[in-house]
Amino acid sequence: MWLAYALLLPSLIFLAAFTYWPILRSIWFSLHDVLLGDPDIYWLGAENYLRLLEDRLFWKVLGNTAFYTMITIPLSIVVALLLAVALDSKLRGMAIYRSAFFYPVMIPSVAAGMVWVFLYAPGYGPINEALTAVGLPRLDWLYDSTWALPAIMIMAVWKYSGYFMLILLAALKLVPSDLYEAARLDGVSGWQRLLHITIPLVSPTLYFVIIIGTLHSYQIFDYVYVMTQGGPADSTNVLTFYIYQNGFQYQDIGYASALANVLLVFVLGLIGLVAMTLGRKVHYLGER
Amino acid sequence: MKSTISNLTRRRLLASGLAAPFVSAMPGVLTPARANETVKLQFMYPVGVSGDINTIISNMIAEFNATHDGIEVEAIYAGSYDNTEQKVITALGVGEPPALWLPINSSLQTFLGLDALEDITEQAKADDIYDDFIGGFLDTAVSEDRLYGLSFQPSTPVLYYNKDAYAEAGIEKAPETWDELFQAAKALTVRDGDALKRWGLIIGGGWHDWMFEGYCRQNGLVPWEADKVLWDRPESVEALEFWKAMVDAGCMAPASTWQGSANDFMAGSTAMLYHSTGSLTNLRTSSPFEVGVAFMPKRKQFGASQGGGPIMIAKNQSDAKKEASWTFARWMTNTENQAAWSRATGYLAVRKSSWEQPEMVEYLKEVPQAEVAMKQSEFSGAFLQVPAYSRARDTLKSAIDRTLAGEVAPEAALKDATAEVNREIARVMRRRG
Numbered sequence: 001m002w003l004a005y006a007l008l009l010p011s012l013i014f015l016a017a018f019t020y021w022p023i024l025r026s027i028w029f030s031l032h033d034v035l036l037g038d039p040d041i042y043w044l045g046a047e048n049y050l051r052l053l054e055d056r057l058f059w060k061v062l063g064n065t066a067f068y069t070m071i072t073i074p075l076s077i078v079v080a081l082l083l084a085v086a087l088d089s090k091l092r093g094m095a096i097y098r099s100a101f102f103y104p105v106m107i108p109s110v111a112a113g114m115v116w117v118f119l120y121a122p123g124y125g126p127i128n129e130a131l132t133a134v135g136l137p138r139l140d141w142l143y144d145s146t147w148a149l150p151a152i153m154i155m156a157v158w159k160y161s162g163y164f165m166l167i168l169l170a171a172l173k174l175v176p177s178d179l180y181e182a183a184r185l186d187g188v189s190g191w192q193r194l195l196h197i198t199i200p201l202v203s204p205t206l207y208f209v210i211i212i213g214t215l216h217s218y219q220i221f222d223y224v225y226v227m228t229q230g231g232p233a234d235s236t237n238v239l240t241f242y243i244y245q246n247g248f249q250y251q252d253i254g255y256a257s258a259l260a261n262v263l264l265v266f267v268l269g270l271i272g273l274v275a276m277t278l279g280r281k282v283h284y285l286g287e288r
Numbered sequence: 289m290k291s292t293i294s295n296l297t298r299r300r301l302l303a304s305g306l307a308a309p310f311v312s313a314m315p316g317v318l319t320p321a322r323a324n325e326t327v328k329l330q331f332m333y334p335v336g337v338s339g340d341i342n343t344i345i346s347n348m349i350a351e352f353n354a355t356h357d358g359i360e361v362e363a364i365y366a367g368s369y370d371n372t373e374q375k376v377i378t379a380l381g382v383g384e385p386p387a388l389w390l391p392i393n394s395s396l397q398t399f400l401g402l403d404a405l406e407d408i409t410e411q412a413k414a415d416d417i418y419d420d421f422i423g424g425f426l427d428t429a430v431s432e433d434r435l436y437g438l439s440f441q442p443s444t445p446v447l448y449y450n451k452d453a454y455a456e457a458g459i460e461k462a463p464e465t466w467d468e469l470f471q472a473a474k475a476l477t478v479r480d481g482d483a484l485k486r487w488g489l490i491i492g493g494g495w496h497d498w499m500f501e502g503y504c505r506q507n508g509l510v511p512w513e514a515d516k517v518l519w520d521r522p523e524s525v526e527a528l529e530f531w532k533a534m535v536d537a538g539c540m541a542p543a544s545t546w547q548g549s550a551n552d553f554m555a556g557s558t559a560m561l562y563h564s565t566g567s568l569t570n571l572r573t574s575s576p577f578e579v580g581v582a583f584m585p586k587r588k589q590f591g592a593s594q595g596g597g598p599i600m601i602a603k604n605q606s607d608a609k610k611e612a613s614w615t616f617a618r619w620m621t622n623t624e625n626q627a628a629w630s631r632a633t634g635y636l637a638v639r640k641s642s643w644e645q646p647e648m649v650e651y652l653k654e655v656p657q658a659e660v661a662m663k664q665s666e667f668s669g670a671f672l673q674v675p676a677y678s679r680a681r682d683t684l685k686s687a688i689d690r691t692l693a694g695e696v697a698p699e700a701a702l703k704d705a706t707a708e709v710n711r712e713i714a715r716v717m718r719r720r721g
Contacts, residue, residue, distance in 0.1 A: 033719060037380040037402045042719065056704070057686070121548075123557045138483060143543045145693045229494070232543040233689035248374045250679040250712075251398070 023264070029257035036251035048258035058259070060234055061242045062266075065218065068153060068238060069270065073213040076157040077206070080164030085194060087165070088172045098169070102162040109159070113226030116155045117142065142228055145235035152223050152236055160216060164209045171205035172198065200283045207274075207282045214270055218263065239263045325358065327612040330386035332364045334372040336596065337443070337633065338550035338563070339570030344632050352619055359612045369597070370678070373398070380404050385602040387613045390440060393428035393597045393670055394677045401675060401720065405436040406601040411614055412438075420623075420639045428670040429598040437598025438621045441635040443566045444592035444668050445492070445499050446661050447585065451578040453486070453559035462582035466506075466530055469560075469585040473539035476559035487558040489534065493544035497684045498595055498671055499562045502584055503527035505591025505669070512674050515713060519684060520699075520706040528691055528698040535692045542692040564595055565661035568634025572657065581657035583664045592664055593671035596635060636662055675716040680709045 030049070033042040052058050087098050104112065119127050120141035128138040141151045175198060183193050199206070221240040224230055230237035230245070237245075239259065247256030331349070335341040342365055349363040366372035369392040376389045380402055391399070399405050412418060412435050417426070421439060429437035447469075449462055457476050463469040473488030491499050504511040509523035518524065534540035541549075541558065553561040554575045562584065563571070572579045583590055599617040601610060619625065623641040627648045630637035637643055643662070652659050674680055687705035690696045 033715075035401070035716075035719060037377040037404070038719075040719075056708075123552065123555070132483075140543075143541070145543075145689070145695070231493075231685070231689060233693045233695060234686050245682065248378070249370060249682070250676065251377060252679075 026257040026260050029254055030261055032254050034253035034257070036247065036253050038251075041254075044254065048255050051255060052258060052262065057234055057237070058242070061237045061239055062262075064149060064234075064236065065238045065266070068149065068156075068220065069214065069217040072153050072156050072160075073210065073217055075153075076160045077164055077209055077213060079157060079161040080168055080209070081199075081206070083161060083165045084168035084172055085198065088169060098166075102166055104159045104161075105163045105166075107159075109222040110226050112155070112159060113223050116151075117227050120151055143232060145233040148228055148232060148236045152220070152227060155223065155227075156217075156220060160213065164213065167209055168202060168205055171202040175201045203282045204284055207278060210274055210278060211271060214267070214274060218267055239266070325608075327359050327608050329359065329361045329388060329609060329612055329616060330364055331361050331599075331616070332366045332372050332376055332386045332389040334366055334369045334390065336369050336392070336441075336564065337566035337570070337635075338547060339567060339633060341566075341633065344629070348620065348625065348629070352616060356615065356619075359615060361616055369395075373678070376404075377402070380604075383604065385604055387605055387609050388599055388601050388617060390599050391597050393439075393442075393594060394672045394674075394681075395597075396429065396431055396436060396673055397675045398677060399600065400431055400436065401716070404600075404603055406603045406610055406613075407434050407436060408438070408601060408614065408617075409433075409435045415618065420641050421621075422636075422638060422640060422665075424665060424668060425594070425636070425638045428594055428673075429600075437600040438617045439596075439598045439638040440617075440621055441566060441596040441629070441633070442594050442638060442665070443564045443596040443635050444594055444661050444664050445495075445502055445562050445584060446565050446568075446664065447582045448553060448561045448563055448567075448571055449580040449582065450553070450556065450559045450575070451580050453556075453577075454580070457559075462580060463585045464583070465585050466587045470530075470534055470537070470539075473534060473560065474537060477539040479538075484538075486556065487541045487552075488539035489560045489562075490541045490544050490549045490552060490558040491531075491562045492546055492549040492564070494546035494685075495564070495595070496544075496562075496688060497681050498593055499584075500527060500531075500684065500688060501593040501671060502591055503530070503587075505593065505667070506584065506587045506589060507591075508588040510669060512672055515674065515717060516710045517672075517674060517680060517684075517706055517713070519687075519702045519709075525699045525702055528688065528702060531688070532691055532698055543689060564634075566596065566633050566635045568658060568661070569632060570634075572634075572655070579657065581660045583660065590664065590667040592668040594665070594668050595671060630658070634658065634661070636665060674713055675720075676709070676712045679712050683709050683712075 029041070031044060031046070033044050033047075083101055087094060087101070107115075119125055122128060122138065122140045122143060125141070127141070131138055139147050142148050179197050179201075180193060183197060188196075218238075218240060220238060221244065224236050224238055224241045225244075228236040230241050240263070243256050243259045243263065246252045246259060333345055345363060345365075349361050353360055364375075364386065366375045366389075372389060373391050373395055376385060376391065377398075379385045385404060417435075417438065425439040425442040426435070428442070429435055429439060447462060453476055454460075457472075459472055459475060463472045469489070475488070476486070477484075477488040478486040501511055504519075504521075504524045504527055507523040507527050509518065509521055511518045511521065511524050531540065535542045544552070549558070549561060550563055550567055550571060552558050553563070554571060556577070561571075565581075568581065584592055599620060601613045601617060605613075621638055623639050623645065626637040626639050627642040627645045629635060630642065631648070631651050637648070642648060672680060683705045687696075687701040691698050691701045
């Protein structure tokens with residue numbers, strides 16, 4: 001008993017210091033007028049939360065964050081699953097392909113952001129050159145309030161799919177191959193094999209990937225910071241970036257704390273939703 | 289007169305490297321800390337323009353350290369103006385500010401609100417600061433008649449233009465009025481079918497609110513007072529309507545970035561550019577064509593807001609550090625250094641005496657473009673010195689961006705932004721009682 005607590009203690013200390021204490025503190029701060037750089041704080045009650053209601057930008061930011069999450073996670077997981085299935089074979093040189101698709105994960109996100117700023121450049125960017133080559137219209141991408149957020153989302157899919165792919169690939173290796181053989185003998189098509197054998201059997205991993213993806217998706221601060229600073233016209237401003245702006249640029253720690261608490265509820269709600277719906281459909285091999 | 293002579297002597301003595309005992313005996317120069325103890329100073333600075341500012345600053349600091357026994361300045365490059373300000377504020381929050389920093393002049397009220405700044409009025413009066421600094425530049429660090437910084441890199445936006453593009457389009461001189469600017473931008477825009485080959489005009493993004501304040505001034509309005517912004521006034525609405533008209537006519541880019549717009553100009557992707565005069569040397573020497581520089585065109589009058597900033601000294605530090613900080617700030621803004629800094633970057637030298645230096649006179653003959661911003665500064669004032677200026681800037685930029693993207697009408701955008709920002713200013717001022 002004591003041993004168990006003693007073993008838990010180190011991680012508990014870190015969790016308390018870097019997670020639970022800051023959460024409590026941000027709840028406390030959200031009820032005050034707190035100016036970064038000034039030790040004095042003043043009680044406000046619910047004012048910071050009431051400000052949220054009349055803050056036009058907050059609602060836009062919330063919408064942007066939801067849009068980003070709802071599209072990016074499913075898309076990158078579908079891409080990852082297809083890649084994993086395609087790369088789960090014993091062909092020669094497969095390791096090279098796998099490395100190639102995993103490689104974006106290893107690039108630091110700031111460096112990747114800078115590279116994509118160049119790729120998206122309206123004048124000389126390779127993406128616009130490619131669009132022209134196949135007869136499509138050129139876009140202003142990061143300079144266009146319609147396309148800036150989708151541009152970041154495309155990049156995020158590129159960046160994260162490889163990571164999800166690697167995890168799914170490991171799960172695929174554990175699917176018993178005799179199931180596929182039996183299916184093949186019964187004349188089941190490849191698409192049906194994917195739908196009825198592969199997906200159910202990797203569903204615990206898939207579930208894990210969805211949760212991780214949800215957590216990743218609200219941490220996109222770095223791309224927004226490097227690529228657009230939330231612009232143009234606030235079209236790429238997301239909750240994490242807005243919290244940063246309020247807390248560090250505007251010194252408004254009270255309001256930033258209120259926003260952070262909204263984010264906490266948003267993420268918990270989303271994960272709760274995933275757990276209640278998809279979580280129930282997860283099939284564990286050898287489940288009693 | 290007296291101050292000029294002592295100034296010259298002091299400089300020569302400093303250069304000799306043996307000056308410490310003499311300098312400390314001279315009036316108006318504070319005693320450096322005891323010679324056997326090195327005072328270490330941290331100096332946080334941003335890079336706010338296009339060009340290799342980092343190398344230039346590092347060289348200046350190295351020279352200062354080599355010539356000043358007993359003081360060692362550590363230069364910390366802190367990113368953009370915003371980044372620099374955040375780093376300083378965070379450091380203030382934990383009670384360990386850098387000794388000096390270089391923020392945008394608009395942040396004066398923000399730092400005063402934190403009681404972070406050393407009042408240097410008396411030192412400056414005892415020295416030649418009030419005589420030799422150009423008044424308009426010094427004013428940007430003044431609040432209620434007290435001085436809180438030494439202007440180091442004042443700037444205004446100027447109109448850069450590609451002379452080759454002008455010749456191609458048959459334009460003989462730079463536009464002087466908004467109408468002429470519009471005509472020129474139309475004539476300079478090049479399209480190949482639907483594809484744009486060259487913009488007529490780009491207004492440097494990220495600081496377009498700074499340029500916008502210039503437009504308000506050109507239309508006869510200083511769009512802020514000590515405790516509120518006035519962007520909903522007709523003069524300001526007209527300015528935004530003018531921008532919208534240029535965007536709708538397809539001759540001005542609806543959005544851009546600060547470094548990106550400078551690169552676009554050098555690459556010939558835009559024929560005209562509004563950018564800081566601090567980018568002059570880089571744009572002039574890195575562009576493969578001849579670069580023209582002109583006043584920002586006027587409507588009712590010429591007008592510009594000053595960018596750049598003063599070197600500020602932290603209040604919360606030891607007296608020895610404060611004295612050493614003053615020595616450093618004074619050195620960075622002395623006649624020779626300001627003249628050299630101005631030539632290397634395009635920022636405006638803050639001292640009258642810098643502009644009279646033989647090297648400077650020679651340089652201005654060679655590069656008459658360098659004088660444009662100086663002449664324009666006669667029509668300039670401080671930039672948005674209100675509490676909560678940072679949120680104010682972002683709110684205005686968002687209003688401008690959404691207008692130019694066609695999401696909202698100019699007047700509605702500016703009305704909302706004004707109401708929103710004035711509410712925030714009132715909130716910040718409530719803290720101060």
